[in-house]
Amino acid sequence: MTKLDLKKIENKWKKYWEEKGIFTFDIKSKKKIYSIDTPPPYISGNMHIGHAFSYSQQDFIIRFMRMKGFNVFYPFGTDDNGLPTERFIEKRNNVKSRKMGRTDFIDLCLDTLKKVTPEHIRDFIDLGISADYKMYYSTIDDKTRQISQRSFIDLYRKGEIYQKNFPTMWCSECQTSIAQAELEDKEEFSLFSTLKFSCEGKDLLIATTRPELLEACVAIFVHPEDERYKSLVGKKAKVPLFDFEVPIIADASANPEKGTGVLMVCSYGDRFDVDAINRYNLEPKVIIDKIGNIENLTVKDYRKKVLEDLDKNGLIKEKKEIKHIVNCHDKCGTAIEFIPTQQWFVKILDKKEELIKQGNKIKWYPEFMHKRYDNWVNGLEWDWSISRNRHFGVPIPVWKCSCGELVLPADSELPVDPLVLKKICPNCGKKAEPETMVLDTWATSSLTPQIATDLVDGGVKIPFSLRPQGHDIIRTWAFYTIVKSYLHENKIPWKDIVISGNVSLGGEKMSKSKGNAVDPKKIMGEYGADALRFWAAGSKLGNDLGYQEKDLVAGKKLVNKLVNASKFVFMNLESYSGEGPKKLEKIDELFLDRLQRVVNISTESFERYDYARAKKETEDFFWKDFCDNYLEIVKKRVYQGNGDAKLSAQYVLYNSLLSLVKLFAPIMPFITEEVYQEYFKKFEKFESIHVSNWPEVKKVNEEEKDLWNRFLEILSFVRQEKSKAGKAMNAEINLKLIRLDKEDLKEMLKDLKNVANAQEISVVEDGEKMEVEF
Numbered sequence: 001m002t003k004l005d006l007k008k009i010e011n012k013w014k015k016y017w018e019e020k021g022i023f024t025f026d027i028k029s030k031k032k033i034y035s036i037d038t039p040p041p042y043i044s045g046n047m048h049i050g051h052a053f054s055y056s057q058q059d060f061i062i063r064f065m066r067m068k069g070f071n072v073f074y075p076f077g078t079d080d081n082g083l084p085t086e087r088f089i090e091k092r093n094n095v096k097s098r099k100m101g102r103t104d105f106i107d108l109c110l111d112t113l114k115k116v117t118p119e120h121i122r123d124f125i126d127l128g129i130s131a132d133y134k135m136y137y138s139t140i141d142d143k144t145r146q147i148s149q150r151s152f153i154d155l156y157r158k159g160e161i162y163q164k165n166f167p168t169m170w171c172s173e174c175q176t177s178i179a180q181a182e183l184e185d186k187e188e189f190s191l192f193s194t195l196k197f198s199c200e201g202k203d204l205l206i207a208t209t210r211p212e213l214l215e216a217c218v219a220i221f222v223h224p225e226d227e228r229y230k231s232l233v234g235k236k237a238k239v240p241l242f243d244f245e246v247p248i249i250a251d252a253s254a255n256p257e258k259g260t261g262v263l264m265v266c267s268y269g270d271r272f273d274v275d276a277i278n279r280y281n282l283e284p285k286v287i288i289d290k291i292g293n294i295e296n297l298t299v300k301d302y303r304k305k306v307l308e309d310l311d312k313n314g315l316i317k318e319k320k321e322i323k324h325i326v327n328c329h330d331k332c333g334t335a336i337e338f339i340p341t342q343q344w345f346v347k348i349l350d351k352k353e354e355l356i357k358q359g360n361k362i363k364w365y366p367e368f369m370h371k372r373y374d375n376w377v378n379g380l381e382w383d384w385s386i387s388r389n390r391h392f393g394v395p396i397p398v399w400k401c402s403c404g405e406l407v408l409p410a411d412s413e414l415p416v417d418p419l420v421l422k423k424i425c426p427n428c429g430k431k432a433e434p435e436t437m438v439l440d441t442w443a444t445s446s447l448t449p450q451i452a453t454d455l456v457d458g459g460v461k462i463p464f465s466l467r468p469q470g471h472d473i474i475r476t477w478a479f480y481t482i483v484k485s486y487l488h489e490n491k492i493p494w495k496d497i498v499i500s501g502n503v504s505l506g507g508e509k510m511s512k513s514k515g516n517a518v519d520p521k522k523i524m525g526e527y528g529a530d531a532l533r534f535w536a537a538g539s540k541l542g543n544d545l546g547y548q549e550k551d552l553v554a555g556k557k558l559v560n561k562l563v564n565a566s567k568f569v570f571m572n573l574e575s576y577s578g579e580g581p582k583k584l585e586k587i588d589e590l591f592l593d594r595l596q597r598v599v600n601i602s603t604e605s606f607e608r609y610d611y612a613r614a615k616k617e618t619e620d621f622f623w624k625d626f627c628d629n630y631l632e633i634v635k636k637r638v639y640q641g642n643g644d645a646k647l648s649a650q651y652v653l654y655n656s657l658l659s660l661v662k663l664f665a666p667i668m669p670f671i672t673e674e675v676y677q678e679y680f681k682k683f684e685k686f687e688s689i690h691v692s693n694w695p696e697v698k699k700v701n702e703e704e705k706d707l708w709n710r711f712l713e714i715l716s717f718v719r720q721e722k723s724k725a726g727k728a729m730n731a732e733i734n735l736k737l738i739r740l741d742k743e744d745l746k747e748m749l750k751d752l753k754n755v756a757n758a759q760e761i762s763v764v765e766d767g768e769k770m771e772v773e774f
Contacts, residue, residue: 004560006528006670013673014125022688023066023130025073027459034070035464036062037449037481037494038131040077040139043113044088047123050470052520053545054500056536058468059129060611061498063666065465066130067694073460075135075452078120080113081393082139082441083174083331089113089392097391098175102419102436105391113140123521128529128669130690135455139444140394144451145415148444149397151484152386153408155346156398160487161386165342167267167274167284168385169327172292173334176389177343179440180382181476184330187323194260194318195310198238199248205317207259209324211310212294212303213266215242218282221263224250228261240315241306249280268338270327271381288337299337344387344396344437348483352377358482361492365609366542369471369499376475384483386443393438401425401432446480449493467494471501471542498609501544509544518547530668531555537615537667558619559671562664565627566675569653572638578683580651581644585637586747588652590708591630595621595656597705599695602663611666618663626660629712636754658684659695711748714741714770718756721772732757736764736771 017023036058041051066072079085089112090096097105121133137144155161168177190209197204197220206220220237222229229248236245246265253272254263265276267284277284287294294302310316326335348355355377364370387396395417399407405427409416418434425432453460462485469477478497485493502509505518523532534555539545584592598621602614634649641649658680665672669690676689686692714737722731735758737745742763745752749761764771 004563006530006559007525009674010126010128010529010670013670013677014128016673017130017688017690018133020687022690023072023074023132025075025132025135025456026071027456029071031069031071033073033460033465034062034065035073035452035460035466036075037452037464037467038075038077039469039477040079040137040445040448041120041124042082042084042088043078043080043117043120044084046120047127047520049503049518049520049523049547051123052127052523052532053503053536053539054468054470055124055127055129056533057500057539057541057611058466058498059127059533060537060615060666061466061468061606061609063130063669063690064606064611064694066690067662067665067692069693073135073452073456074131075137075455076121076124076129076131076133077137077139077448077451078117079139079441079445080117081438081444083176083388083390085109085113086390086392087174087331092116100391102391109392110140113138126524126529127520128533130669135452137451137455139441139451140392142415143454144444144447145394147447147451147454148394148439149409149414149416150411151447151450151488152397152439152443153411155487156408158487160347161344162347163342163344165340166345167277167338168341168343169336169382170290170339170341171329171332171334171336172290173332174329174390175290177341177385177387178329178336179385179442179476180380181376181442181479182330183327183336184333185325186328186333186335188326189321190324190326191307192259192320192322192324193307193310193316195240196315196317197240197262197264199232199235203317204232204237204262205260206262206264207318208264209322210266210269210303211306212299213264213269213287214239214306216266216268216285216287217242217246217264218267218277218285219246219265219280220248221251221254221265221276222248223252223254223256223261226254226256226261228256241309241313251276270338274338284340286340288339290339290341292334292337299335341389343385345383346386346443346483346487348384349380349382351483351486352380354486355479355482358486358492362482362494363496365496365498366540369474369497369542372471372474373478376479384480386440387437388440390438393441394444395419396435396437396439398435399423399425399432400435401428401430403428403430405432407432442476442480445477446484448481449485450488462489463492464494465496467497469497469499471499474499496609499542501539501542504544504546506546523552527552527556528559528670530559530671533667533669534558534615537611540612541609555668558622559668561623561627562661562668562671562675565622565631566657566661566679568631569657570679573650573654576647576650576654578654579647581647583644583648584652585645585648585751587633587708587711587751588648590704590711590748591625591633592652592656593701593704594625594708595659596698596700599659599663600697600700603694603697606666614663615667618660622660622664625712626656629715630656633715633751633755637751661689662692662695665689707744707748710741711745711752714745714752715755717770718758718772725774727774730757731774732759734758734760734762734773736762736767736773738768738770739763741770 062074089109194205194207197206217239232248233250235248237248238245267286268274328335359373397409397416405425407423423432449462449464481493485491531552535551598617601617605614637649661672661675672689
């Protein structure tokens with residue numbers, strides 16, 4: 001057996017697909033358009049296993065739709081203005097953006113992206129992702145920046161964007177504000193300290209995990225119905241160590257069951273503090289700076305110092321270690337703080353009901369992922385913070401004048417960098433000051449449908465057919481895209497959304513940071529891209545999939561078997577003209593009927609985006625029914641037969657193999673193209689298996705569906721008996737069937753004799769069991 005050179009095969013067909021434009025969107029075609037709002041991957045290193053997993057799954061669907069006759073619009077984009085890209089460039093070039101001038105850092109970013117982007121895209125091409133790579137966009141290119149800035153201006157004019165100095169979630173590591181959707185919860189150990197406040201000379205005990213904020217304390221809350229503290233409401237409490245007083249207020253947010261039941265309100269410990277201070281119009285005292293320090297010490301070091309001082313002064317009643325949830329920035333893992341900064345916001349809190357309705361108009365696959373969207377919308381507590389204190393991104397296109405006037409650019413000036421273009425205030429004639437912040441990456445990525453439609457000058461309309469994405473960004477990419485489409489066009493962005501899961505190893509999510517990730521390039525080098533895709537097809541949408549090498553071994557084995565089975569089939573088709581027989585042999589008819597069931601199930605499964613079931617049905621049929629049984633059943637007929645009996649077998653071999661190659665094509669594109677081009681292209685009219693017609697759905701013969709299975713049961717019995725007797729599979733036998741079987745299978749007895757190598761088939765007289773005689 002010749003060892004397959006998978007890399008050579010893959011390179012050959014990648015080149016062929018590109019030269020022939022196999023995956024090119026045809027703007028002039030009259031076919032119905034199937035449009036995909038493609039996930040643009042971050043340019044932050046090579047493709048990781050999560051990309052290989054989720055992009056393969058979307059590609060299964062897209063290749064199927066292409067074969068179903070749709071004019072597929074599948075552009076490719078890269079997301080390269082976000083914080084992950086900025087951090088990647090800092091690490092690659094050993095620099096820190098905040099220590100560089102904005103212009104210098106932007107130039108470095110653009111130069112680095114120019115170098116690394118082609119290699120990054122090549123990873124997806126190598127995986128066999130069938131995008132139209134000529135339809136390309138970057139989230140930092142001129143056209144995208146224009147669309148993003150136009151969106152900002154449109155929403156500002158509609159009154160949906162506002163600027164406010166507000167306690168904003170702030171990442172001291174990344175030196176930027178972040179949105180609620182960028183939070184992740186981390187469980188951390190901390191000290192829960194019960195401190196001695198005082199009121200009218202008596203101790204008032206308050207338990208807290210944040211003693212470093214004592215100096216920022218502005219009020220004390222007790223529950224209105226807590227009998228222990230009713231007499232204290234309206235009085236003042238003295239803050240330990242810092243010796244100033246704050247009001248004691250009755251508020252239901254104080255939980256009588258937590259700690260001592262008394263709540264310390266500081267500026268700002270968390271979002272509840274922000275809410276409390278705003279509700280009671282309290283004067284905040286902010287002590288944490290933007291780099292996360294208090295009096296030149298980190299928050300943790302200052303906390304330690306305060307606890308030591310409290311201890312020395314006998315102001316701690318009790319200390320105990322607890323585990324609690326800390327809100328962290330999902331990009332770097334740093335605990336966030338709430339720091340008052342001037343930021344821009346999109347109004348979403350007043351639109352929860354409408355955004356829920358928009359989500360209900362979209363079909364979610366799997367359906368249970370819809371609940372995650374609803375839960376996110378219902379749990380929103382802040383408007384969408386869209387401004388970021390970074391260098392590299394889409395500049396916020398405004399200038400502000402000291403007279404209060406806000407100056408916007410003309411549409412013809414977009415894209416614009418306010419730091420480069422000077423503006424004079426039309427109200428007072430003074431020079432307006434440029435906005436220095438950039439837009440949150442999601443403020444741009446939420447416009448991918450609009451960005452993609454612009455590539456074909458409106459030839460594709462919103463809503464798109466499909467949005468594929470991971471479940472971890474439902475709260476960001478899915479939600480924000482729904483927000484933008486609703487605010488700009490009052491439409492849903494896509495009809496269907498498919499959600500992929502994560503890749504795990506030993507039950508734990510794979511990630512580079514955990515050191516448990518595998519490199520898809522290495523996997524493809526050893527097993528081939530088709531085997532990696534085969535593995536990715538083993539998981540339903542929304543489900544996590546464990547990485548196991550045995551799945552790759554199975555995928556590579558299937559690749560080899562498909563090639564060898566194709567060689568065997570066409571060795572016996574040398575005299576075949578393509579014509580069918582006047583009448584099919586009964587076993588051939590039953591086999592085609594069984595194949596038709598697989599075609600019908602696979603088609604229906606793909607249409608529901610259940611590629612995993614389509615793969616399993618096809619794989620099982622190929623190994624068991626086609627290779628293990630049908631090829632053996634008709635072997636003698638194609639070797640030694642003649643006339644219609646031989647022609648019947650040849651007809652079925654050709655057409656069943658072609659159907660199987662088509663059914664495998666969305667999952668394993670390279671080897672199916674190899675088989676198609678090697679054996680079928682000269683007989684078929686299509687340039688590629690991937691633009692050929694998908695097998696047609698037809699009715700099956702329900703009355704005879706058990707005959708094929710019964711034939712196989714008899715064949716299996718014969719094989720078992722030969723194995724038990726230590727005989728070769730080609731050993732001669734006499735076979736005795738029960739009378740009913742012989743009558744039911746009368747049209748297939750010749751094929752049964754051939755495959756069983758039976759000299760005679762007779763009936764077991766008065767018996768209920770088959771017999772094999774050697």
